[in-house]
Amino acid sequence: MTNKNNDDSFKNSQPDFDSPLTQKRKLISFADLSVKTRAILALGFGALLAIAYYTSSLRSPELATKSNLYELDPSQVEKRQILPDYLFHDAHSMTHKLSDFHGQVLILSFWASWCSPCLVELPTFAQMQKRLKNKGLNILAVNVEDGDEGKKFAEDFWSRNKFDFMSFFDSTKELAESFQVDLLPSNFVIDKSGRLAFSGFGSTDWSSPQIVELIEGLLQESASEISNRPELPKKPVLAAPAKPGQSEKNEEKEEEDVD
Numbered sequence: 001m002t003n004k005n006n007d008d009s010f011k012n013s014q015p016d017f018d019s020p021l022t023q024k025r026k027l028i029s030f031a032d033l034s035v036k037t038r039a040i041l042a043l044g045f046g047a048l049l050a051i052a053y054y055t056s057s058l059r060s061p062e063l064a065t066k067s068n069l070y071e072l073d074p075s076q077v078e079k080r081q082i083l084p085d086y087l088f089h090d091a092h093s094m095t096h097k098l099s100d101f102h103g104q105v106l107i108l109s110f111w112a113s114w115c116s117p118c119l120v121e122l123p124t125f126a127q128m129q130k131r132l133k134n135k136g137l138n139i140l141a142v143n144v145e146d147g148d149e150g151k152k153f154a155e156d157f158w159s160r161n162k163f164d165f166m167s168f169f170d171s172t173k174e175l176a177e178s179f180q181v182d183l184l185p186s187n188f189v190i191d192k193s194g195r196l197a198f199s200g201f202g203s204t205d206w207s208s209p210q211i212v213e214l215i216e217g218l219l220q221e222s223a224s225e226i227s228n229r230p231e232l233p234k235k236p237v238l239a240a241p242a243k244p245g246q247s248e249k250n251e252e253k254e255e256e257d258v259d
Helices: 020-026 035-054 061-066 074-079 116-135 149-161 174-178 209-219 246-258
Strands: 087-089 095-097 105-111 137-143 167-169 186-190 195-201
Touching: 087 167, 105 116, 105 209, 116 137, 116 149, 116 209, 137 149, 149 167, 186 209, 195 209
Parallel strands: 105 137, 137 167
Antiparallel strands: 087 095, 105 186, 186 195
16 A cells, blocks of 8 residues: 545546536437447447456556565465554444454445446445355445435445345545555455455455455455454644734744844
8 A cells, every 4th residue: 555645536537417518428328329339338348447447456466466475375374464443433323443353354345426436346345245244254344424414325325235234434534544545445454353454445356266265265264363453543733823913923932042
């Protein structure tokens, strides 16, 4: 995780739903297009999905190294990065800690309602959770949208899809910044002891045999107590704004001290 996130990185990626161009597009249905046009669009969409899949971090050897995929070797377990006891906020503003899920393998997924790959990925997580929940797998889906938009969408999306895992919200981007997220979806797989096992960025096929095998390998490990867990990242302390005339007085005082 080497990229640095900023507060506007997610906003800049959102489509302008209120623009005249977007409104005009909504009036055109897929059925109104000619057969040839529909075929071209379908092929183009398929090509984009293929590109996104094969360039995702879990398909690229170079990024796989960055994602710590090779740390699943039992002899390398102790070298995994120990994570701080991060805080998670649910839809009811209740606070949960990473340590609350000790003994479970976690897939921490950052997503947004305007992120199409995220919406494709979440049902895949639901299927994986249904299959492996009894073995200790849990999904922590964290929405990064501002205000209540993400909460309203998540409530409806969870209800329609009958997801059996909780949704959390990070409207301040504090948690996302801690993981240096600048791409959605961004997923982090955490072992039973609260250590980062591997991560995936961009569109990824989480139902692939390779990834399922990695997850099942983590589920077979035993949890160990972490006594030297790092502290939570501290928020930057902002200096209070100077009162009118205060800066001039401070400068005068500094000059007197020099004399």
